[in-house]
Amino acid sequence: MNCKDMKEVFANYLDGQVSPEEKEKIQAHLSACRHCQMELESIAAIQGNLRHAFKITAAGTIPSLQSLARIWERIEAEDKSRDAVSVRAKSRIGVVKDILVRRLVSPQPAWKVVVVGLLVVALIASLIVVIPGMRQSPEALAASIAQNSPQVRAALGGGGVQVVKAIINTVDEKGTVIVKGELGLLTIRVDLRTKTVVEVIPEPQLTEADKDRALEIATADPRVKRFLVEGATISKVETAHLSEARTNLETGKTEISFRAVPVVVIETEQGMTWGAEVDLDAGVVVRELTPMGFQSPQSFREVR
Amino acid sequence: MADLAEKWQSGDKDAFETLFQQYQGMVLKTARMMTGSGVEAEDVLQEVFVKVWKSRHSFNPEKGAIATWLHRITMNLCVDRSRKKQPVFVPLDTVELSDMSAGIPGDDRVMNMWEYRELMETVGLLDTRHRSVVVLRYFNELAYEEIAQVLDIPLGTVKSRINQALKILRERFGGKRREKESI
Numbered sequence: 421m422n423c424k425d426m427k428e429v430f431a432n433y434l435d436g437q438v439s440p441e442e443k444e445k446i447q448a449h450l451s452a453c454r455h456c457q458m459e460l461e462s463i464a465a466i467q468g469n470l471r472h473a474f475k476i477t478a479a480g481t482i483p484s485l486q487s488l489a490r491i492w493e494r495i496e497a498e499d500k501s502r503d504a505v506s507v508r509a510k511s512r513i514g515v516v517k518d519i520l521v522r523r524l525v526s527p528q529p530a531w532k533v534v535v536v537g538l539l540v541v542a543l544i545a546s547l548i549v550v551i552p553g554m555r556q557s558p559e560a561l562a563a564s565i566a567q568n569s570p571q572v573r574a575a576l577g578g579g580g581v582q583v584v585k586a587i588i589n590t591v592d593e594k595g596t597v598i599v600k601g602e603l604g605l606l607t608i609r610v611d612l613r614t615k616t617v618v619e620v621i622p623e624p625q626l627t628e629a630d631k632d633r634a635l636e637i638a639t640a641d642p643r644v645k646r647f648l649v650e651g652a653t654i655s656k657v658e659t660a661h662l663s664e665a666r667t668n669l670e671t672g673k674t675e676i677s678f679r680a681v682p683v684v685v686i687e688t689e690q691g692m693t694w695g696a697e698v699d700l701d702a703g704v705v706v707r708e709l710t711p712m713g714f715q716s717p718q719s720f721r722e723v724r
Numbered sequence: 725m726a727d728l729a730e731k732w733q734s735g736d737k738d739a740f741e742t743l744f745q746q747y748q749g750m751v752l753k754t755a756r757m758m759t760g761s762g763v764e765a766e767d768v769l770q771e772v773f774v775k776v777w778k779s780r781h782s783f784n785p786e787k788g789a790i791a792t793w794l795h796r797i798t799m800n801l802c803v804d805r806s807r808k809k810q811p812v813f814v815p816l817d818t819v820e821l822s823d824m825s826a827g828i829p830g831d832d833r834v835m836n837m838w839e840y841r842e843l844m845e846t847v848g849l850l851d852t853r854h855r856s857v858v859v860l861r862y863f864n865e866l867a868y869e870e871i872a873q874v875l876d877i878p879l880g881t882v883k884s885r886i887n888q889a890l891k892i893l894r895e896r897f898g899g900k901r902r903e904k905e906s907i
Contacts, residue, residue, distance in 0.1 A: 431890045432883050435861070437868045466894045467862060473843045474863040478753045484766055487752075488744055491773045498774065560767040586763045 421445040426456045430463040486588070490557055558588040558612055562595030566608040569617045576601025594618065605661055623661060624680040631657040634682035634698040641705040644686065644696055651689040658683045660697065729790060733780045740780075743790070744773055750791065750864070751798050757859040758802035760848040768805070772797050788873055795860065795874040803852045846897045854889035861886055 426449055432438050433446050450457055484490075563583040566572055572581055576599065584598040584605070593612045598605060605623040610616065626634075634657050638644050648654070660683045684705075686694040699706040731739035748769060755768035775797055783793055847855060860871045868886075872879045 427891070428884070428887055431887045432868075435868070435886070437883060462894055462898070463890050466890050466897065469839075469843055469897075470847070470858065470862040470893070473840050473847075474757060474859075476840060477756060477844060478863070481753050481756045481762060481765065483748050483752050483769070487748060487766065487769055487773075488741060491744070491770050491777070494770055494774045495777055498778070557767045557770050559763050563763045583761065583763050 421449045423449075423453065423456055426450075426453075427459070430460050431467070434460070434464055434467060484559075484587075494557070558593075558595065559586045561612055561615075562586045562588060562597050562610050565595075565610040565612075565615050565617060566597040566599050569608070571617055571620060572599060572606065572608055573601075575603070575606055575620055575622075577603040588612070626657075626659045626680050626682055630680075630700060631682055633700055634684055637698050637700070637703055638684035638696050638705055641696065644684070644705065647686050647688065647694065652686050652694075655685050655687045658685055658695075729783070729785055733783065735780075740773075740777055743776070747791065747794055748773075751794055754795065754798050754859060754864060755802055757847070757863050758799070758852075758855060759805065760844070764805070768798065768801050771801055775801075792870060792873055795864065795866070796876070799856050799860075799874060803856070806852045843893075843897055846893055849896065850889060850892060854885055854892065857882060857885045858889045858893070 426446065429438060429442065429446060433443065438446065450460065563586045566586075567581045567583060573579075579602040582600045584600050586595060586597045588595045595610045595612060597608045597610060599608055600606075607621040607623075608617055609619040609621070611618050635654065638654065639648070644654075660681050661679070682698045682700065683695045684698060686696065688694070696705045698704070728739050728742055732743050751772050752765055752769045755772075756762060756765035759765050759768060772794065776794070783790070847858060850858065856875060857871055860866045860874060861868075866874065868879055868882045871882045875882070
């Protein structure tokens, strides 16, 4: 087995998906080839990072409590539209059949047949347009209203509009959509009935005083102090945006909004970066972020 | 499970809802990895289970497990959506910072949030053939044979796609990391 052959089996070897004979050949080559050892290590690193990144994404992917209700609504809507299509199709077939029979028995002016043909085409076209709309979930509808609004596009700098989150109030058929673009984040309130944007709310910002206070709180934190004693420095205070969903138990309305939180960024002597999220109201570091290189398994928690 | 499947196939709504509760997380998360969007994943979840209800008679337990069947429906819907989309790359959702610091039990690896986003965006740039195998293998942890069954492709194709996908990811992601380091 040469280096070229090896390139075709690195992942399969690491996944244990090679035959015993292949495994033996691969191991023999690896023991003599430093280059392939390094290649193998880099593929193993990608596999590990992928698994980790997927786990992080999965941890942040929470099913909506409304999903099941929406599924039943969609099933019912599809059943109704199918029945309607079936009835209309049957009646339309009947009409066309009648026309053809009449045309054969008693010829009609050609323009009448053309008009009927156009009507049939229009009916089919309208069904094509209506049916996919019925299949769309309210969340997807809210997202598309926000994404396609010229007002939202303009507020984000005219570029692409990426939907971060959408939530629907079944009570008043209004939705809240968080979107992101070139100029930052926006909270968009949409009306599903009128399919319009009702309100565009800019992202919350931290004041310089907030940042100074965050710095003060972080430098008093024993975990941060430990880093500083070991030679780390605080490089900046960044603003992070956390989304929050709140449900009013009386009205049943759920709203999502963004909250600006300060994150104090700490650079270690080894060139690694840490973040400390600060709660300004409580005056404490509430969360340690782990923005470090993949190579280090050390975590803030272990340093405490 | 056999009982549950039988009840669901005979039209028992409670059995269907139990099935939904059991598998909604798996379907939603897989769709999220495939589409890169929480909103779209929620839509796929709903569409998958509408199909699960309407096509319940087409499920044959002798041909494979329910999970395999659900994976197939999920992947097909995600690939269909991807085909219908305009050819514009939509970046992946942001993950809240709280998610980043939640930690993964039993996993002491730590990840820079910028690198995490870069990697997920790189996964989002893979074509759906390669993204499917990567998600099924490294998120769902399916064996190669199961991936072949879900995607209805030969085992050899699974092997080569996984190898190609990892090479592409390494090149693109490695390139981005080098660019960042040189800044």
